[in-house]
Amino acid sequence: MRESAALLPGATFQTERLLAPEQALVAYLSRLEFERPKIETVTIDGAFGRVLARDAVADDAYPSHPRSTMDGFAVVSASGAMQRIVGEIRMGHAPPRAIVPGEALRIPTGGALPDGADAVVPIEDVKVDGDAMEIVEAVEAGDNVTPRGADMQPGERALRAGRRLGGPELAVLATIGVVDVPVYSRPVVAIASTGDELIDPSGKPGIGQVRDSNRYAIAGALTALGCAPLQLPRAHDTRESLEATLREGLARADAVILTGGSSVGERDLTPDAIDALGKPGVIVHGLRVKPGKPTVLAAIGAKPVIGLPGNPASSLMILEAIVAPVFVALTGATPHIPLSYAATAAVDFKAREGWTWYVPAALERDPARGLLATPLPLRSSHTSLLARAHGYVVLGEMNSRIAAGDRVVVHPFSSGGR
Numbered sequence: 001m002r003e004s005a006a007l008l009p010g011a012t013f014q015t016e017r018l019l020a021p022e023q024a025l026v027a028y029l030s031r032l033e034f035e036r037p038k039i040e041t042v043t044i045d046g047a048f049g050r051v052l053a054r055d056a057v058a059d060d061a062y063p064s065h066p067r068s069t070m071d072g073f074a075v076v077s078a079s080g081a082m083q084r085i086v087g088e089i090r091m092g093h094a095p096p097r098a099i100v101p102g103e104a105l106r107i108p109t110g111g112a113l114p115d116g117a118d119a120v121v122p123i124e125d126v127k128v129d130g131d132a133m134e135i136v137e138a139v140e141a142g143d144n145v146t147p148r149g150a151d152m153q154p155g156e157r158a159l160r161a162g163r164r165l166g167g168p169e170l171a172v173l174a175t176i177g178v179v180d181v182p183v184y185s186r187p188v189v190a191i192a193s194t195g196d197e198l199i200d201p202s203g204k205p206g207i208g209q210v211r212d213s214n215r216y217a218i219a220g221a222l223t224a225l226g227c228a229p230l231q232l233p234r235a236h237d238t239r240e241s242l243e244a245t246l247r248e249g250l251a252r253a254d255a256v257i258l259t260g261g262s263s264v265g266e267r268d269l270t271p272d273a274i275d276a277l278g279k280p281g282v283i284v285h286g287l288r289v290k291p292g293k294p295t296v297l298a299a300i301g302a303k304p305v306i307g308l309p310g311n312p313a314s315s316l317m318i319l320e321a322i323v324a325p326v327f328v329a330l331t332g333a334t335p336h337i338p339l340s341y342a343a344t345a346a347v348d349f350k351a352r353e354g355w356t357w358y359v360p361a362a363l364e365r366d367p368a369r370g371l372l373a374t375p376l377p378l379r380s381s382h383t384s385l386l387a388r389a390h391g392y393v394v395l396g397e398m399n400s401r402i403a404a405g406d407r408v409v410v411h412p413f414s415s416g417g418r
Contacts, residue, residue: 018288020397021322021356028297029326031283035254035302037184037332044173047165050183051226051333056159058176061149066113070144073104073126073133074117077141083133089114104133113145120144152176162334164226184332189222190249191215192232194242194260194270195310213383214259217316217415218308222257224415225324226331242273246305250277254330255303257319258296260310270307274298288397289356291380292318304330311380313360320413321358321392341391341410343373349402350375351395360389361410373408386413 019027039053068074075083079101088106089095095114099105104121105114113120118141125137152158158172165173165181173181198212199205212234219229230253235245242258249256258270275281277300284297291314296307304326308315328335343363351357360376376389391412395402402408 018286018293019284020288024284024287024295024297025322025325028283029329031280032299032304032326033302034329037187037330039182040185041180041182044170044179044181047170047173047181047183048167049226050165050181050186051331052159052161052163052165052169053182053184053332055157055161056173056176056178058152058154058156058158060176061154062152062175063146063148063150066148067146068107068109068111068113068120068144069146070120070122071109072107072120072122072144074099074107074111074113074120075104075135075139076101076116077119077139077143079103081135081138083135085128085131085133118142118145160334162332164331164333164336186226186228187254187327187330188230188252189227189327189330190230190232190253190256191218191222192235192245192249192256192258194235194237194245194258196237198234198260213312214308214310214315217312217386218257218259218319221316221319221324221413221415222327225327226333227255227327237269239269239273239276242269243276246273246277246300250300250303250305253303255327256305257308258306259308259315271296271298274300274305274307287318287322287356288354289318289322289358290352291358291378292322295322297323309380312383313378313385314380316386316413317358317360317392320415321394321411324414339412341371341373341412343371343408343410344369345402345404345406345408346372346374347404349373349393349395349408351400353400354397355400356397357395357400359393359395360385361391361393361408362388363390363410373410389413 083102083104086103087096089111091108091111095112098115099117107120119139121135121139127134127136158176159169163169193212193215197209199209201211205211215231222229232245232249235241246256271282271285280299282296282298287293287295292309294309295318298305306323308318349359359378361373362376364372366372379385391410393408393410
């Protein structure tokens, strides 16, 4: 049974039965069983942005030997101020010999400590006269030394499966010698715009027509989330066309996104077309949000089917703010803590009490007041709205106003932005 009211053609949403975004997502995910992503192997050169499919385990201690953190001299810390320089450690080579109390070896930053040494005296803390050296600032055991295994221990899990691989993670893989990387296959998400008013971007719109921009915004956001977008032909405003498009998407992809055709006019046939294809069908239709009230959360078998509003700002905002976790789950990635900016409200942010509003915001840096956030007029049909924003501010059901001067949290768009 649907979590919100069943809607007849021409009906209006029953506001009292609409779910808040968090409620809707919980209700949806509780009914959906994701298929485990397939695993493939890529070279480390092609692993950036992919999701690690198996734990990466250290094969040795890192560093494998104690190393110096300073240019200076390797010494025995308890051997007094006067030392005799007996040689030099070259970078990338083993020490030429062990040392005993009273002896020192020159050592570069990162050089391996010789046996017998337990500290490094920085070069600026000694006086050198030929092969004689006086320690001006005494050191203790362990000073200026990175111990063996201080970074990673043998058998330690260096990276957990589900981690998205960025620059730091690739450095870890290279360090432990993983050059063939097991990753989850990117989920393919089919995208189809619906509506007889849409034309190709290369065309000239006539009266009542608009260029189809949603599919490109959605594709960009999905790519940023780790998915592989698949563009389908546009669907016409007929039940037969919608069903045919959905069938093609389900046959070729791991999930389907439709934009448009999900509100309650008599030609908005998306929910019924989804229900005709299998179970569980439509789980949620309509959210207590602005923008994006007519959102559809559905599934056919284990494949998510998402119906996004047709208005450009609404479509991308709902994907970014509400249903992104669905597609992150498809990639096999561990849910992450979203990035956000702390700013000061330049003017009041206002919303409708009892609803969740996603308000696009522009940021600017003021020399006196720091980072300032200003709400942008919320016009769902404006394609350029989100391109003008640095992110969005969430006004919840219990906090419908943020006063000028108050702290505000701005969430950036995953697919980039200003």
